[in-house]
Amino acid sequence: MARLTRKETQVQTRALLIETAKRLFLERGYNATSLGEVAEAAGFTKGAVYSNFATKHELGLAVLEVVQEERVVAILGALGDAHTFEDRLAGFGRWAEENIGDIGWTSLEVEFATSTRQIEEVRTALATRRQLITGVLADLIANEADTFGIELDAPAIDIATHLLALGIGLGVQRAFDPSLEVTVLVDELGRLARR
Amino acid sequence: MARLTRKETQVQTRALLIETAKRLFLERGYNATSLGEVAEAAGFTKGAVYSNFATKHELGLAVLEVVQEERVVAILGALGDAHTFEDRLAGFGRWAEENIGDIGWTSLEVEFATSTRQIEEVRTALATRRQLITGVLADLIANEADTFGIELDAPAIDIATHLLALGIGLGVQRAFDPSLEVTVLVDELGRLARR
């Protein structure tokens, strides 16, 4: 292993801070987690955090970026390499049951978004990312429809918006009421796909 | 005007505190509003708040209760006294466009729910209220379907869960991205109703 350059160690530190913050934010929530706790858990002090992130919400944005990327990758992976539409739908269903509102992805996104709504910089960043993610999901839907010869009765972007909102709404409610089933999301996807 | 008894003045104070807190929570958010600000804006001091509410989240729960009641009443009112199904649907559409994610109802509910997720007492209270509201909405849907002879292809409770989640998801996203249209909700309602 070659010695790391300064640039490399900084990238490493930054990544470690984001990873640690992600874990703590998911476990305890954004507001309930202090920068000091993040720093200590990562093996640094607050100074290291502020050397890499100007403010707490900048760290929050970085964490959210990672989380959202992972979520997109997870959805793609959930569809798997199945070759029939039913199998792919089933794969998504299994993923949804295990992930919607369970680990806390949705809670974190939503807590962060609502808690920082005063900060214009954060608001626009979240809006941009929302549009990006919706677009990716829409492309995925359009591609699935094309592959399996399904006719969509609404623009893919509308269906994506619909499903994303449904997932957020179910996830945030499920976080405080685990009795809420997410089957409605899977059912709806099947319905949207078939009509 | 007869002189108020002690009990009456306390009820009045409590109501005034809730009303003031509601306004500030909606404007600035739950976390960003301190109890001192609430007390001062209502013309009291923090002592008065703590005489009526044991903790901040207890005040938050009281505010949310009022907000949720108002929301249910508003939905009922939005349907209006129209006698055709199309008119009632149109009334709901107008209400949705003006209210979903605009004033901040959804943001407040969601911010409060996610920020207090550690507090078991709050969690169960929110879960109970969620089930209650979903039930009320389900009854409303079943009643509308019955009145206008519409056949529902899913249990009313599932449709209610679906619409509520959709409204929350759209509202929370619209709070930070006003470019998001809510027509998808109205469209979906019409679709759910007709099939």
Place this chain on the structure above:
DNA sequence: GTCTATAAATCGATAGAC
């Protein structure tokens, strides 16, 4: 029941040494 005063704790952010 409300007010005054204050406790007690925390947190985000900064300054300066290394």
Place this chain on the structure above:
DNA sequence: GTCTATCGATTTATAGAC
């Protein structure tokens, strides 16, 4: 770039007077 030390501001919550 990271650490130590600390500031400064704020907050929830409490104790005691009225």
